[in-house]
Amino acid sequence: MVVGDVTTGTELLVIGGGPGGYVAAIRGAQLGLDTTLVERDAYGGTCLNHGCIPSKALISASDVAHDARQAESMGVFADPAVDMAGMTEWKDGVVTRLTRGVESLCESAGVNLIEGTAEFVDDETVRVAHGGEGQGSESLSFEHAVVATGSRPMEVPGFEFDGEHILSSKDALALESVPEKLLVVGAGYIGMELSTVFAKLGAEVTVVEMLDDVLPGYEDDIEAVVRERAEDLGIDFNFGEAADDWEQTDEGIRVQTVDADEEITEYNAEKCLVAVGREPVTDTLALENVDLQTDEDGFLPTDDQCRTAFESVFAVGDVAGEPMLAHKAMAEGEVAAQASAGEPAAFDHQAIPAAVFTDPEIATVGMTESEAEAAGFDPVVGQMPFRANGRALTVNEREGFVRIVADADDEFLLGAQIVGPEASELIAELGLGIEMGARLEDIAGTIHTHPTLSEAVHEAAAAARGEAVHTR
């Protein structure tokens, strides 16, 4: 039965407690707004519970095992055993620590936390349905609302996630044992990261991809480094094939793919991971009650203050459009909170970095050379291979490079691409440089610690100016 539905008021209502939502809520509370955060599942959203954090935990753990096995050239011989259940338990510990942290940060900032699913009643009220059936609901009126409902893994028709045979990325991160044979549908960044993890943990991994290469959207010389390493790990790639059908067999499953010529291929596997992308979550919101329309890709269009077509309703993070990245969500959450509090905030960031935690890592920020050309710049490019970097060799890594794109005339940084060890960390310096309007000389004129991987950044900037010392 429905217990009393009393409308309470809040100045800032945040729907969804992922990176975009919890940042908006905490910032809003810090700015003195009476703030309420509604979360239906787990604080921290996909990022902390089913995405970035658990996947990185498993990547690190699988690296430990893999690196130990591969250290013979360094004079180390080992054959570590992997207890997948133990690894998962450790990973869950990391997740719990972080999600509790988010919850307590919200609480200490004075954010009211409500568990449930919020849907719009009108443009100033939502109804929050609590938990399961019969748990009742409550109404909340708001002055400003921030929609931060995130995204969920996309399904392929006929391959509905069942958690047992057909896995979403979320399911794959919670496995109790390493599947003997794993079929991965999709060679985007999620497919590549998880393929790498399971290959390193000893699974026989096969990847089918509809397009003709891995990591669509990345430049050829970048994805080639990653693909080569993946093939070294024993991952088998099959391009130009689309998952078509599957059936259960005695040993597991048999998946059927079809290519452009209608040719059918069959793969036997224990499990199939479908990682073909993510779609925004808006169907829980009853958007029709506020007459808010999503665009053709299902996103809520927003302006540079993250406002939707309704001035009092903001949207941040995955639900507000590409790129679906936690750090973009956080930055937008902050803007939305500040704008709600009447501050002249705007999402005017010059570049949003992105990292792929494959082996080796990829990280990019700003424009590629061809994007810079398309934008009307006359770009100059500087590149430094890690094979010429002392620190890279000492971590037993020789592949990859740092590439910096700048304007040829005034040397402003326009973008950077890194593939190689710790690329995800190295990109931060270049992101700062781009945001600050730094020029090649600013990077080249900054002393970088020796011996570190960051020297490759320095050297790439110098190379773009024709002043490289360590490369030809």
Added chain:
Amino acid sequence: MFEFKLPDLGEGVAEGEVLAWHVSPGDAVTEDQVLAEVETDKAAVDVPSPVDGVVQERHAEVGEMVQTGEVLVTIAEERDAEASEADGTEDGTTSEAAESDGSAQAATSAADGRVFASPSVRRLARERGVDIAAIDGSGPGGRVTEADVESATAATDETDDTDDGPTSVVSKVSDDDDGGPTAVVSRVDDEGDADDGTAVKSAVRSVSGDGQQTERRDQTLATPATRKVARELGVDIDAVPTDQTRDGQPYVDEGAVRAYAEAQEAAQAADAEAVSAEGGAASAVATGDAADAAAAGAGTETTPVETSEGERREPYRGVRRSIGEQMARSRREVPHATHHDRVVVSGLVEARQRLEPLAEERGVDLTYTPFVVKCVAAALEQHPILNTALDTENEEIVYRDARNIGVATATDHGLVVPVVDDVDGKGLLELAGEINDLVARARSRDIERSEMQGGTFTVTNFGAIGGEYASPIINVPETAILGIGALKERPVAENGEVLAKPTLPLSLAIDHRVIDGADAARFVNTLKAYLADPTRLLLE
């Protein structure tokens, strides 16, 4: 060569005496560095340099009087070498930006319209409402800097400004209110409160304004002797405003410490007085109507500065500014909450009708005001939380024993708040006589400063002019103010019928830091009971 003329020091000051020079010929100075200390008859003011350059000549000795507009000092600007038309421009930044290499324009209008500027500079531009894409950056490669945004802002703000002189001290002060760098240290003169209240007000202004008081450094360079003086005077040396630096660190000398201590003292005194008026330095309570009336009055004191098509400009000075600043301070510091209510006052009307002829016999004009004041005092007795002051310095709520009620009065020369002391101890007639006398003398400016001080609660009767409800502004450090709307017949629903009855709308604003809404409502309920039937006053 830049001829720095003594800028307008505000308050219609025409001249100043050079108290001390802080620079000598040959010294390099930077923008905002203090050049000299100049004392007017109202305050001592540090005069900052509007430009970067090297001091060439001082045109007055210590002790000499300098007229506003006379050349005080000449400074060779850094860019003199390259630009000969230097004199006419406001400051270096704008023209430098224009002169920097051609790539500036190329960069800012580059390709996809990207602007090269740091996040902090982009935020500043948003805050100032300046289109950053339209700014020509003066940084390397045309990068837009903070200074570029500042000068673009100034350019936007000053399009009407025909003043070809240096940036005036007054405008620098208003910059300070935005949290900008400390530019002018205005200080209180010892004798400042002698005759002219406005002088005190203006001198105190920049010190009591939040900009400087709250601006505290992590580190300050000072000699041991200066530190000793600071300790003795109880001054936090990191809070002393300064424009001086040594080795790139903020530097404070003994004079600055003493000045700051005096200013602090004066600011506190001003806070304690809150309500002060002398020569029209009326202070602060107001309702829309009263403020308007005061505005009209204040306007008569000032002279139009400039008239251009479709507008007339008057200096924002004197009483008008004193009122404005007091209002702004109250609004800025005090979280106001206003409680509105309406009371049927048949009993009050009846009582006044009955007593009016008796009062007349004794030569007293009995208005409603003494009744209201009396009822307010009685209600305050039962709700002492509304008769408080907030002492933010010591973080204490001060309960006042006496109930001294301020009566906000619109006069031709501005808003004045005479205070009726010890309302409880006075009879209605005595009160009526006293209020009439105070108001009359406030209007004729024949009122003592002490008669406007010591209030514990203020009543503003804007309804005398017209209107029902308002959101009165609290007369800090008091914590509440009662606005009275017009007394007239209004429809009242009683026992299922609508009747016309004399009613009085009440608007009580409270300082929500000290008083909660429930307190306000209870106070108003008590007050309503007295107003509805003033004979209840006899019970107490």
